[in-house]
Amino acid sequence: MNENSSGILRGSIPPWTLVKLAGAVFCAATLLGFSGRLSWILDLFSHFRVQYLLVLTLFGVVLLIAGRRKAAFIFLGFAFINLTQVVPLYFGGQNEPPADSPPLRAVLINVNTRLGDHAKISEFIRETNPDIIVLEEISSKWLSDLAWLRTSYPHSLAEPRDDNFGIALFSRLALDESSVINLPGIGVPSILAVVKTEKADLHILATHPLPPVSSEYARLRNDQLKQLPKYVNSAQPTLLIGDLNLTPWSYNFRKLLRETGLRDSSQGFGVQPSWPNNNPFLRIPLDHILHSPDIVVLRRAIGPDVSSDHFPVVVDFAIIEKSAALNSWRKVEFDISLLDKDGLRGPSDGKVAVSYEFSIPDTDACRAEIKAIDKTVQFMPGSRGRIGARKGECLCIGSTHQDDFQYVLRALAEKSYIARIIECHFE
Numbered sequence: 388m389n390e391n392s393s394g395i396l397r398g399s400i401p402p403w404t405l406v407k408l409a410g411a412v413f414c415a416a417t418l419l420g421f422s423g424r425l426s427w428i429l430d431l432f433s434h435f436r437v438q439y440l441l442v443l444t445l446f447g448v449v450l451l452i453a454g455r456r457k458a459a460f461i462f463l464g465f466a467f468i469n470l471t472q473v474v475p476l477y478f479g480g481q482n483e484p485p486a487d488s489p490p491l492r493a494v495l496i497n498v499n500t501r502l503g504d505h506a507k508i509s510e511f512i513r514e515t516n517p518d519i520i521v522l523e524e525i526s527s528k529w530l531s532d533l534a535w536l537r538t539s540y541p542h543s544l545a546e547p548r549d550d551n552f553g554i555a556l557f558s559r560l561a562l563d564e565s566s567v568i569n570l571p572g573i574g575v576p577s578i579l580a581v582v583k584t585e586k587a588d589l590h591i592l593a594t595h596p597l598p599p600v601s602s603e604y605a606r607l608r609n610d611q612l613k614q615l616p617k618y619v620n621s622a623q624p625t626l627l628i629g630d631l632n633l634t635p636w637s638y639n640f641r642k643l644l645r646e647t648g649l650r651d652s653s654q655g656f657g658v659q660p661s662w663p664n665n666n667p668f669l670r671i672p673l674d675h676i677l678h679s680p681d682i683v684v685l686r687r688a689i690g691p692d693v694s695s696d697h698f699p700v701v702v703d704f705a706i707i708e709k710s711a712a713l714n715s716w717r718k719v720e721f722d723i724s725l726l727d728k729d730g731l732r733g734p735s736d737g738k739v740a741v742s743y744e745f746s747i748p749d750t751d752a753c754r755a756e757i758k759a760i761d762k763t764v765q766f767m768p769g770s771r772g773r774i775g776a777r778k779g780e781c782l783c784i785g786s787t788h789q790d791d792f793q794y795v796l797r798a799l800a801e802k803s804y805i806a807r808i809i810e811c812h813f814e
Contacts, residue, residue, distance in 0.1 A: 403455060423638035430639065440466050592625070616646040
């Protein structure tokens with residue numbers, strides 16, 4: 388094919404057709420992003436919700452102005468699908484500071500073993516003045532360059548490495564029970580520690596899963612995420628901090644929140660992309676600080692460019708008092724014998740409202756069983772409780788009479804539909 392014929396071929400495709408073809412690609416990516424549990428490659432499509440939203444909105448508006456209404460409405464419809472994934476992050480935050488709890492500040496910095504600038508990072512830390520610092524991709528050279536931190540932050544634990552998976556924790560407050568842990572079969576370190584705050588012991592889990600750049604790395608990342616709930620007790624003040632190499636729209640991220648009981652600190656503060664720093668259009672939120680329900684996030688922000696490929700994350704938070712009702716939440720491994728013990732009963736023998744949630748390994752079978760049980764359960768008058776299941780590794784959530792609660796748990800447990808009780812809440 389000569390140059391002239393190739394030019395004719397290019398010119399034979401009308402510009403509006405190219406726009407429609409490009410828009411169709413973004414529409415397909417929108418749908419593929421919901422299939423992350425099927426394949427690590429499909430999960431990659433979930434990370435770019437903001438980009439899909441912007442491009443499809445632009446294409447839709449341009450086509451609408453041009454009078455191509457059918458394609459325009461299709462693209463705007465798919466833009467709306469992405470909007471429903473993005474907008475919830477701007478609502479639902481709880482940022483009222485408690486009067487009796489001093490605010491604390493945590494900072495996460497992925498320094499990048501080879502790219503970061505220790506002078507810029509030092510300046511940022513001095514200006515931000517955090518109480519807790521997690522540094523990732525830290526090497527021995529980085530620790531040497533940031534040696535001054537040990538003066539201002541005398542309580543620390545570090546596992547430096549030269550392969551982008553070193554990790555360090557620095558705290559102005561005393562640490563207790565701090566240790567480096569190596570999750571089985573993963574090969575990268577994490578840090579567990581308890582920070583002694585004025586209000587309560589604060590549990591810290593700092594981690595950095597592998598990036599999903601291949602099927603093997605994706606498997607290792609997901610295996611690491613699956614193991615994290617073993618080290619998290621959401622009934623205690625807890626922060627899970629790290630470059631998790633996934634975004635809030637990933638199936639694996641939502642699964643992590645469900646299984647740990649933690650919350651996303653960006654909830655109520657919107658999308659805060661942190662990587663890569665050199666491409667604003669492709670930038671996505673990979674760096675996270677997750678927190679337990681008894682922590683309120685007062686402020687969350689992305690820090691300045693520190694010459695890494697990641698931007699820092701800054702979270703101001705406070706530990707709040709649990710109400711009398713919340714104090715009765717319990718986290719126990721499932722044991723059917725507990726159903727006959729006072730430990731799983733309410734404060735009286737009368738009609739006690741009960742809320743509970745538990746993980747279920749076999750969703751379809753459990754849903755059928757719940758449907759059968761629903762016919763026998765007598766809900767309290769005016770109760771808004773329900774028993775239901777979601778797809779996948781679901782939660783069952785309900786509120787019912789205490790005796791019915793016992794019956795439901797027993798019926799499900801006897802048929803092995805309950806893996807473990809996550810929480811029981813008696814009011």
